[in-house]
Amino acid sequence: MSPTGAPGVPGPRGDGFRQAPAFPEAASRALRDTQLRANLRRATGTIRDKRDRVMAELGDLEQLRDAAAAIKDESLSRLGELLSQVEERVGAAGGRVHYAATSAEARAIVVDLVSRTGSTDVVKVKSMTTAEIELNEALAAAGVEVVETDLAELIVQLGDDLPSHIVVPALHRNRAEVREIFVRRMGERGLAAPAGLGDDPAELAAAARAHLRRRFLDAKVAISGANFVVAESGSVVVVESEGNGRMCLTLPHTLISVAGIDKVVPRFRDLEVFLQLLARSATGERMSPYTSVWTGATPGNGPSEFHLVLVDNGRTRALADPIGRQALRCIRCAACLNVCPVYERVGGRAYGSVYPGPIGAVLTPQLDGVASGRVEATLPFASTLCGACAEVCPVRIDIPRLLVHLRGRAVDEHRGAHPEPVAMVAAAYTMSSPRRFGRAVKLGGLVGKVLGRGRALAGLPGPAGRWASGRDLPQVGAQSFRDWWASERGGRSGTAPLPVAEPLQRGRGAGGPDGARTASGAVQLRQALAWLRPTMQQRAPGVARQVVLEGRDGVMGAISSALVSAPFVPVEVPRHYTHDAGAVAGELLALFVERVAEYRATARVVGGGDVGAAVAEALERTGSRRVIVPSDLPEAWLPPRATATAPAAVQRPPNGGVVFEVVVDDPGLGATELDGFDAAVSGCAVAIAATGTVVLDSGPAQGRRALSLVPDHLVLVVRQDQLVGGVPEAVARLVPTAAQTWVSGPSATSDIELQRVEGVHGPRVLDVLVLVGSGPGH
């Protein structure tokens, strides 16, 4: 019997975070980890600088952010309808949609789907949602071996560790630690690390490539998350860097994608906004190396069996809160982590939640319920409210406002006879009356005199002791400002306008006229108690619990009741961002070549008659000999004196020299056979100058997705008329349901000390040839 049906703690406290201490304790511990502090300082600083550089290029950044926020709000306001659309489109495309109201349901669904395949091995793409639902533990308990294939996730998995960042989970490890983990653990789980492995990130990435290669080629089942789910087409989008994602999304027979219901966007066109913002916000790149888009099952061009598991797990609880639900706009870019001064000091694990940093502090308490535990109750307070997060959020989540809002809910849940609420209410009581405040200021002056700089308080329990643990108190003098004013300017004070005795409204009307000079001590005491009473006795009513049924009905019911109780004000999506980069052709070309080269790919402009020679040169440069091409690749794009043939034909140029074996792809070739080729040559659908991206859509001259993935060297040919200025123009040219791969440079990783290494699981070498003019190449 699968243990996954057992109810677990719902919510984003997945993996090893269950036993996490509350933030203040965990943070104090993290502060003492000097290696962690050094890594965090360097890493966050590096990503911040990169992000600032690429954002500065976007003249329409604010318009893109406006659109992104509005699209996400529109999606949430139409959530039920959009999910139904997804279900219908995915179904029509041969896939299947499953709904999970809780993490337990989601685990049960996925474990069942995997067990039906008969496979006990699963390759997995990094996914926050699967971490949130604690999927790996459930699969392990069901006897399934799960291999995390993202380099950072692999480091975390092999090290029996917890992730510390959304985008770069192994941020807390340095290269020496990674090397040690690889040497010690890789052998237990497959191919061991090579003897004499050094700690250069490129060498470590190569070890990961070798360790996982066989797994990818043999995998029958893969599990992924999703960055976006497009309602109108049923397309799923995954953005990644290393090519491990593409391996999982295209090679196995069965693909199971797990997505939060918040990942849906209405239109394919909406991707033109998010794909411009996501990578720039997340890693400071113009575009991540690979964006995969597919719709349903794609037999012959990817998995024959496709399941999309849509997970609620607290999202509808957040949706019912008209203020807090802004957090559901989140696209998991982690820009807020990288600018957060608190995160920079303590790292992600101190947050005790799969979602760390500022977004975790507002998301986790909402998904779990703010009253569900110490972690959830303390997370909203894990911020100085400095506002740096809101400045960078690409979907304009007002995180400081949400933090304050959730603090309010946390306080209301925990009001009672505790020192803090009593002190806070007493302070408000004092400050609500000028006379009481005046007396308190006088008293404060006296206390200040006695305490001096407060060093004696250090070590005492309570806030005063915590302040004094590292800071002196300000030198409080005997004369307050108001005393000075009264003595210096007594005659011309501006007090007149206040009606002195007007009673102050106290929420529930408990207070009496508190300014009256005649109030006796007893009356004052009664008034003070009246202020305190609600604090001592009342607890704010908890948020009404959704009655969650199972599966689809449960999720849909929760969505509609959330939207009925807290409807959205409908807004038109403002699309004032640039739609047509509009540069003249020559400039576009130069920009494209420059941007491609910045990914450390090779870009060349060639005349129509020279393309074959240029392909040959590119192949020669890397020593690529065995070349695979799609069946409809134009003859002129082949190396001179080579004609594509069926497998095993060898072409020898008459003068000797280079030998190319050019083979036309055949659906019968498996992943292992494809891995036997050195290179692939392919055309494309469209290319984007602003981001240096080439988009393949499995159309003419491209063949299936695996061709541009498995061989280690990829040569892409772009016709000049396929080149557009920006992302929106490219999106307009694409058919949403076509299986797409957006390629921006060779596969790459920055997972080890944020040092960029070109080449992990996808092609390590990328050549882009832009075909200009006319000639046989066209």
Add this chain to the structure above:
Amino acid sequence: MRVALFVACFNDLAFPATGRATVEVLERLGHEVVFPSAQTCCGQMHLNTGYRREALALARHFARVFTPFEAIVTPSASCAGTVVHSYADLVQDAGDAGLSSELAGLAGRVFELSQFLVDVLGVTDLGAEFPHRVAYHPTCHSLRALQVYRQPLELLRHVRGLHLVDLPGEEQCCGFGGTFSVKNPGVSMAMMADKLAAVQRSGAEVVCAVDNSCLAHIGGGADRLSAGVRVMHLAEVLASGAGGPVRAPGVARAAPGPLVHRGQPRP
């Protein structure tokens, strides 16, 4: 102009010199300063710690005390930010439409001191003299809630003898964060340690800001460590030196134009 001083409770008790300096600066420019003595606290601490009911009562009190005045000036950017921005959310959530419109009218008339001097009065030179090396720390609420940054720098650049130095990583929070400083004292002090290190790298002798709360935190740490750095509110720097009466052109007699916030609205 008749200007109502909202001194902020914290300054009233612990930093009266800042209040006196604010009065001095405004009077030097020929304005009449009044101190509505019924004022207490804007409720920022309560609001930001989650005590919304209590904050609401203090917001109500603030509105009652200050509604009669045309211009309300405070030497506390975070308190100004609370009134100008946070009250709107607080009152909206509480569903008090009356108070909401009252505060909306008030918000446009509340100014942080440097904002009032530079943006409203058009003054940048107050005749001050302060011959020291000074680093300006843009506090988070001044920088991000009020977009107050160039105003204090402009004022400091016109102070005689003052050598303004660049503060590395100036936009990084000092770690105070109100009750954060006692709820998470370790993280708070780690941030302060980095801020102090930046100040020391800058070669400054004085850290200047428009929020005494942040300065109490930075200065409290500097004093504990005998770091050789002191903190000082902008108002006190501006009130320093002989500085005879300085009048901005056109301000002394004529009533100024309508008071408007020139900072950008909050995103």
